[in-house]
Amino acid sequence: MIRCIAVDDEAYAVKIIADYINKVPFLELAGTTTSAIDALGMVQQGNIDLVFLDIQMPELTGIQFLKLCGSKCKVILTTAYPEYALEGYEHDVLDYLLKPVAFDRFFKAAQKALNYLLPAVLPPSNYTPSAPLPALPDASPNYIFIKGDSKNKFLKVGYDDILYVEGLKNYVSVFTPLQRLITYQTLRDLEAQLPQPPFYRVHKSYIISLNKIRMVDGHTIYIQDQAIPIGETYRDGFYKIIREE
Structure with missing residues (x-):
């Protein structure tokens, strides 16, 4: 080991x-x-x-x-x-x-x-393992734990349930089809926890799930009925991704 x-x-x-x-x-x-x-x-x-x-x-x-x-x-x-x-x-x-x-x-x-x-x-040459090694995992976790409104409260949210994330200073709002979760965390910190793809930062205040995009019109992304702007800094990278999909 x-x-x-x-x-x-x-x-x-x-x-x-x-x-x-x-x-x-x-x-x-x-x-x-x-x-x-x-x-x-x-x-x-x-x-x-x-x-x-x-x-x-x-x-x-x-x-x-x-x-x-x-x-x-x-x-x-x-x-x-x-x-x-x-x-x-x-x-x-x-x-x-x-x-x-x-x-x-x-x-x-x-x-x-x-x-x-x-x-x-490596173990010594005369070593015989008592049991076979466990199988290697074949996938990363498909969820994230988001801190709740008390010290030891954490909410488990599946990646596939996340529509988009909006940041405001030291708080972020995680939007799912059923609810909006607010947690004390920076958008940058949450971005580091989310897999890319499907998540992608498109604005200084927004991370979106590429899987949840309904339409892109100009510099605006539509997820369900929400219009999300594409920041100038992020446009080239975003358009490159969707053109390669």
């Missing part, structure tokens, strides 16, 4: 990576943290093989972490900023995952780690 930790200053991002780790039979989740300094302490204890590491963290950047941990473990970077990829590879990272991370892309990175670390994690 490859002993892993997930490190990100955003708790929801840590949860996503931790859930992914738990789905892969040859990975073992040894810990999670939102502090790069705490993660460095775990690595320095010498029993961590692989770190899934966010680059942009307040206490210690991912690049600084790489310099400090040296060869004690291997690292797979996770970030929303592709411009850091080259610098990461200069520090011998195994892979670079761009947020939001889809499970199939995560699994490819995990396989790359297995191939690299195989001699270190």
